[in-house]
Amino acid sequence: NAGVTQTPKFQVLKTGQSMTLQCAQDMNHEYMSWYRQDPGMGLRLIHYSVGAGITDQGEVPNGYNVSRSTTEDFPLRLLSAAPSQTSVYFCASTTSTNEKLFFGSGTQLSVL
Amino acid sequence: GQQLNQSPQSMFIQEGEDVSMNCTSSSIFNTWLWYKQDPGEGPVLLIALYKAGELTSNGRLTAQFGITRKDSFLNISASIPSDVGIYFCAGHAGKSTFGDGTTLTVKP
16 A cells, blocks of 8 residues: 655756646545645645645645646646745645545755 | 644753653644654654543653643653654644654664
8 A cells, every 4th residue: 555655756946947746645535735844844734635626725825736636646736946945845645534644755846 | 824832843862761842832723643754754643632631642652632722742751763753743623733843863
């Protein structure tokens, strides 16, 4: 059972480039979310989804887009990368009635 | 938005010592959770607490849900080198809000 799978593990971008961070889960979880982790700032919620076709903004949504066309996948898009988006990104999922999050292993993104 | 204050920010202890960390908030939460993050990995759930005053153990770990529902505590007894990592508290009320983490270093 793979759990939550994130790709890529590492990525370097130039300012203004676009890219998509992939997240997939095989646990049939309704709820999926994206967090960013910066030193000394814990985990901050970017976007989340309570089911296919439904997304909502978290604490720090600016500069990021998401969509949820299937239960399994929840990609995070950076349309025009900025140095302030240098961070480690985590995808997490859980069932709709469960508070316990299952995290992927993260994507380390550097924007030059 | 909701904010959690987690302390201490970091701890350097000797193997065998006990560890205490806590999380406080100005908001009430329905659930408190504690996660551990190993280097290069995502956080993993350690303990979940669902009722005010609840005390729950998981091996050498003990966590408590504060009576006011605005705080939680995590204790680790007899620390070992593999306890190193970042410990996060999270309060849940519809969504999970995370503390800034406590980085634990254990010296053999």
